[in-house]
Amino acid sequence: MNSNNLAILNRLKTQIKIVLCSGRSITAILPYIDVLKLNNNQYSIAFNGATIFQNSSLELLQSLTLSDQQLQTIYTFLISLKVPISVDISTLTDVFELSDFSPSNYQQISHNFLNFHKIEFDSISPNLNPTTLIITGDCSDINQVSQNIPSVLTNLFSVVNSRSDMVEFLPKQANKLMAAQNVVQADHNKLSNIIFFGNNESEVKKESSQFKAPTSSVKDNILYVHLPEFSGSSSQGEKYANTIYYKMTSKIYKGIIIDLSNNLGGDIGPMLAGISPVIPNGKLFEIVNAANNPTSVTFRGSVTNNMGTKIDLGNVKKVTGIPVAVILNRWTASSGELTALALENNPSVKTFGGESAGYTSINDTYIMYNGAQVNITTSKIKKNNGQILFNNKIKPDVQTNNPIVQANNWT
Known part of the structure; x- marks a missing residue:
């Protein structure tokens, strides 16, 4: 061992x-x-x-399972592509290779742990209730599939590029x-x-052709920003940050609402760069390892040091003197939570909503003998006020089921 x-x-x-x-x-x-x-x-x-x-x-x-109608929706899309791919539908115990597509090698990929069958799509039982639909093929063909998945499908399903030669459709909540x-x-x-x-x-997170960009709207001269999680390349990170940075600095607002609800984390660098006008320069917080040795995570302009990708937007215009409301919920997690901690250094910030997920820590990565990757939580977060967070939930200043309404009233 x-x-x-x-x-x-x-x-x-x-x-x-x-x-x-x-x-x-x-x-x-x-x-x-x-x-x-x-x-x-x-x-x-x-x-x-x-x-x-x-x-x-x-x-x-x-x-969680896929319905018969959902399978039909995915099948119709894949058939229309006319790409040489293989398609398998998996329940908890059985895999059904669709003979409507190219022969599948998923049995070898999955190490033969399941029972395999070959079947035509029209012969599938409406009560099958599979867990996932797996698409395999050459990397170029899988990339073509991924790039052509319409937004209507990404809104209906959780689409996972688990390997360069594989993409999966799972229930949206997966x-x-x-x-x-x-x-x-x-x-x-x-x-x-x-x-x-x-x-x-x-x-391993891979670059995708699309990523969730921040969205914004203005009402009564209050800027509302929804900041989603980010995972992608550095060039995509710059696009993500620029999407909202120029909106925040284009005019003087009465107040700003930054919505971190459902932000599951990812690369914190582009997230902080995008809202850099309202994040003060200086130390954001410390990472304290198992030996109690601290590392300061600092911010200058739009660049985060010692955490995430560095996104330099040049001479950043800081916005001060206006209220900044931050919205949290139970799915604000990991880097989404650390983004909230960074914003707390702005004295004009107040948080609204529900408690966050409680993933306020740092993982160390180990590689197992068979190549498997294991992440073990080893480092804590130390706020500038001295408080230690080790997977503690962030409690909002104002706990409410109507955070946007409350935030608007406050700003």
Whole structure:
């Protein structure tokens, strides 16, 4: 057994709980549960967050599925592309290779942990209730599929590029972070450590042809900004930041509302650069490692140092002297939460909404003997007022179910 496995097993001797989180099926995760001796009352997450199961009993805490109508929608889109791809539909235990498309190699990719069948799409039972639809093929063909997925489908499904030669359609609610939050609630335990355990390709963020850009609107001279999570290249990060930066500096507003609801995190650099006019220069917070050694995360102009991608927008115009409302909810997580902490350094900021997700920490990455990637929470966040956060939820200044209304009234 290698040193990384031993490190995990040593953690299990403490009160820390470990949750395996993977894009693989339940049966493909079970060998890792055995090796890491997790055969207890803990949970694991499979199928990229669609399925949550109890390790020892295999009882399902969550099982999201695709409807017959949803399958038909995806099938119609794929057929129209006329691209040489393979398509498999997977339930928790069985995979159905669609003979309407090219022969599939998904059986080899998935390590034969499931039962495989070949079938025509029209022969699929309307009560199949599959977990995911998997598309495989040459990297160029998969890239063509990804680039042509219309917004109507990305709004209906969770689309995951788990490998360069694979793309998956899952139920819209299938999300590893949301699944982890559900595990915490079911376990009635504060989350202090999560291990994301999957193959490297599924855990590495890749550049996509599209990313969620910030949106804005103005009413009664109050600028409303919705700041979504960001994952992409540095050039995409600049586009993301510029989308909102010029809106914030184009005129003088009565107030600004920055909506971080449903911001699941990602690369904090472009997020802070976009709203850099209302983030003061200086130290934002500290990262404190396991040896209690601090590293300051600082901000100058639009550039974040020691965290995230550096986005330099030049001579940044700072906006001061107006109220800035920040909206949080239970899905404001990770870098989304750290963005809120950065904004707290502005004395004109007040937060509204609900408590955040509670992912205020930093992970260290370990590579297992088989190439699997394991992230273990090791570092804490120290605010400028001295408060230590270690996966603590951020509580808003004004707790309300109508944050936008309350924010508008305040600004």
